[in-house]
Amino acid sequence: MSAVARVTLPDGKTLEVERDKTCGDVAAMIGPGLARAAIACYWRGELCASEQQLGGDGSLSIITKKSPDAVRVLRHSAAHLLAAAVRDLFPDAQLGFGPPTDEGFYYDFVVEEPFTPEDLERIEFRMRELKKEGLPFTRREMDAAAAAAELRRLGYQLKAEYLEELKLTAEVISFYDNGDRFTDMCRGGHVASFQAISAFKLVGASGAHWRGDVDNAPMQRIHGTAFFTQEDLDHHLAMIEEAKKRDHRRLGPALDLFSFHEEAPGFPFWHAGGMVVWHEIESLVRGELLGRGYKEIRTPLIMTDELWRKSGHYDHYRDNMYFVEKDSRSYAVKPMNCPGACIVYATDLHSYRDLPLRIAEFGFVHRYELSGVLHGLFRARGFTQDDAHVYCTPDQIEAEVLDCLDMLRVVYRTLGFDDVRLFLSTRPEDRMGEEELWDRAESALESALRAADEEFEVNAGDGAFYGPKIDIYLTDSLGRGWQCGTIQLDFQMPERFDLEYVGADGARHRPVMIHRAILGSMERMIGVLVEHYAGQLPVWLAPVQAILLPITDRQSPYAEDIAVRFRKAGLRIDVDGRGDKIGSKIRDAHNRRIPYLLIVGDREVQDETVSVRPRGGADRGAVPVDDLVAELARLHAERAPMSDTAQSDEGQSAETQSVRTQSAGSDEPGPTKQT
RNA sequence: GCUGCCGUAGCUCAGUGGUAGAGCACCUCCUUGGUAAGGAGGAGGUCACGGGUUCAAAUCCCGUCGGCAGCUCCA
Numbered sequence: 001m002s003a004v005a006r007v008t009l010p011d012g013k014t015l016e017v018e019r020d021k022t023c024g025d026v027a028a029m030i031g032p033g034l035a036r037a038a039i040a041c042y043w044r045g046e047l048c049a050s051e052q053q054l055g056g057d058g059s060l061s062i063i064t065k066k067s068p069d070a071v072r073v074l075r076h077s078a079a080h081l082l083a084a085a086v087r088d089l090f091p092d093a094q095l096g097f098g099p100p101t102d103e104g105f106y107y108d109f110v111v112e113e114p115f116t117p118e119d120l121e122r123i124e125f126r127m128r129e130l131k132k133e134g135l136p137f138t139r140r141e142m143d144a145a146a147a148a149a150e151l152r153r154l155g156y157q158l159k160a161e162y163l164e165e166l167k168l169t170a171e172v173i174s175f176y177d178n179g180d181r182f183t184d185m186c187r188g189g190h191v192a193s194f195q196a197i198s199a200f201k202l203v204g205a206s207g208a209h210w211r212g213d214v215d216n217a218p219m220q221r222i223h224g225t226a227f228f229t230q231e232d233l234d235h236h237l238a239m240i241e242e243a244k245k246r247d248h249r250r251l252g253p254a255l256d257l258f259s260f261h262e263e264a265p266g267f268p269f270w271h272a273g274g275m276v277v278w279h280e281i282e283s284l285v286r287g288e289l290l291g292r293g294y295k296e297i298r299t300p301l302i303m304t305d306e307l308w309r310k311s312g313h314y315d316h317y318r319d320n321m322y323f324v325e326k327d328s329r330s331y332a333v334k335p336m337n338c339p340g341a342c343i344v345y346a347t348d349l350h351s352y353r354d355l356p357l358r359i360a361e362f363g364f365v366h367r368y369e370l371s372g373v374l375h376g377l378f379r380a381r382g383f384t385q386d387d388a389h390v391y392c393t394p395d396q397i398e399a400e401v402l403d404c405l406d407m408l409r410v411v412y413r414t415l416g417f418d419d420v421r422l423f424l425s426t427r428p429e430d431r432m433g434e435e436e437l438w439d440r441a442e443s444a445l446e447s448a449l450r451a452a453d454e455e456f457e458v459n460a461g462d463g464a465f466y467g468p469k470i471d472i473y474l475t476d477s478l479g480r481g482w483q484c485g486t487i488q489l490d491f492q493m494p495e496r497f498d499l500e501y502v503g504a505d506g507a508r509h510r511p512v513m514i515h516r517a518i519l520g521s522m523e524r525m526i527g528v529l530v531e532h533y534a535g536q537l538p539v540w541l542a543p544v545q546a547i548l549l550p551i552t553d554r555q556s557p558y559a560e561d562i563a564v565r566f567r568k569a570g571l572r573i574d575v576d577g578r579g580d581k582i583g584s585k586i587r588d589a590h591n592r593r594i595p596y597l598l599i600v601g602d603r604e605v606q607d608e609t610v611s612v613r614p615r616g617g618a619d620r621g622a623v624p625v626d627d628l629v630a631e632l633a634r635l636h637a638e639r640a641p642m643s644d645t646a647q648s649d650e651g652q653s654a655e656t657q658s659v660r661t662q663s664a665g666s667d668e669p670g671p672t673k674q675t
Numbered sequence: 676g677c678u679g680c681c682g683u684a685g686c687u688c689a690g691u692g693g694u695a696g697a698g699c700a701c702c703u704c705c706u707u708g709g710u711a712a713g714g715a716g717g718a719g720g721u722c723a724c725g726g727g728u729u730c731a732a733a734u735c736c737c738g739u740c741g742g743c744a745g746c747u748c749c750a
Binding site for chain 2: 106114204205206207208209218219220221223249253254260261262265312313315316317320335336367369370371372373374379464465549551552553554579580581582583584585586587588589590591597599601602603611613618619
């Protein structure tokens, strides 16, 4: 065995280092600055403490404060600080696990009584006191037997039990001490000391079970979050507040777009206002489909079980499907549109001249979701995919994917999303199909991405079992990522449905199938838009684009009269003919997020004008009616991103300003996906 | 689905064992007022549903349904 380890660095360079050196030693060899900045590292792809011994060859990446993962280390340290404070205040509390999460960290405890909000305040206060003491994190290593003894000495029963299962695989068990205040068995790494946990906050408590298993002891989980600077923490908390204000589950019903009811849990009821938004989006997409040579179809909502057995959905997805029985046959409500599209494909014998055959469907699908995961429009049990299936030859994949990416950019930009992240997911271990086909498919996707000049990340091994895919995340005005679009290659479905085309050689061939969705789900996209715009939809999407506000009822006939001129131009306009004062009508129209408020008094009647007050802006003065009709018609036709002055909405919604330009609070891809 | 919390008027919420409340919204009347809430009056609730305890239940207990947060899940 060589005494030298070959260490590969992120830039591809390799270093030869003695095997018994640690990752921290390597950092010091690279530079003293890096050694000081090092918080932890990735050694052979796993998060490790700087004290990790190399022990052999591998790849090394040093985590500094600037690394995206550094905050996870900080949060992990914060979890220790939390546990230290809890043990101080509740000496009988048994410790569970305390890992970092995407948003923060948590720690599980076995305690007699659930933690109260007052307890959390005391714990947080104690954490601040402990932080001030500034005890360093110091690492100790021992073998499993010694570790078990140590855990029993500390009174950590659950961890001791856990270790007994673990010890077969782990040779070295590490502990982290903070002086004699607190000790925890932990892989590390950690920041230097409690003092280094600069900004943190406890955000709540909830129930949990030991090791996540309901048959195990119930525990209490305390959630918190931590950042390197107070500014980042404040920003994070402000973002959460902002997201709460924009919550589509509150705004949607308030703006009369949709509602949810006990009579159909998980299924939205679309109101007239929501349907306007729906139809505008649908027509945007349909316009693109036409220009790109798609055919649009509609397949049945309910099809027999046999179909779903054939497609493979029954085996894999049965628990999430709805079934109905009639005529002693069993039918399933469709959870996906592709089998229907395949049936339509197979109604004809296709020539290679027909390919690529692009078949689109706004398909209403039903998927039974566990009650706990339902979340307004973001996670519903019934939703409408803007689905399409492209049947083509392997040679055509690249061009088709390129066109999908182009359409995606156009649609997203029109909706107001410029920031998009793409992920290429390649072959998973458990897969079907020949290697050669996978090679071709993956390289087709990759070259399409390059041809589109798109930056992308590779999620190796994350593809579907039936083919590789590109997942597209858009970023909203709060910096949150949402997985909406997806482009998936499928070699299996054409096989299962025995789809064919006749080639130039006169022989029958198997087409490749591309599943693609741009919006993902109409419902969810509308939810995202409501939150993205804080309810202040641009003119083309707004259910009511302008409202006429007569000063007194003397001007009401005039208002009704000119409203007709707006409607004839295809615009959506209301008249507020109530007997309220103008201030009250303005306030009300603002709360409805109507883009244009048009005030009409005697002067305007006289001059055949309206006084224009754009949403969020000040009085723009009198504008001839015909000019304004033309202006709004243009904004509508062009699907202009926002009405020109609609920036903020001070008073009742300062919510829209300030956040739009801020950098992403979290770069994590969106928490939900539904395609 | 799991853990915890919650369910009172269209909405936001008071009401901890003794006759169901407020603000906003709605309706009527007065007011006709020029850029973010004019005034008065009225109507509106089987306190989610079912069972139990009690002389008495919105209130306490059990169950069901629904919601929220977190967990898990999203072929």
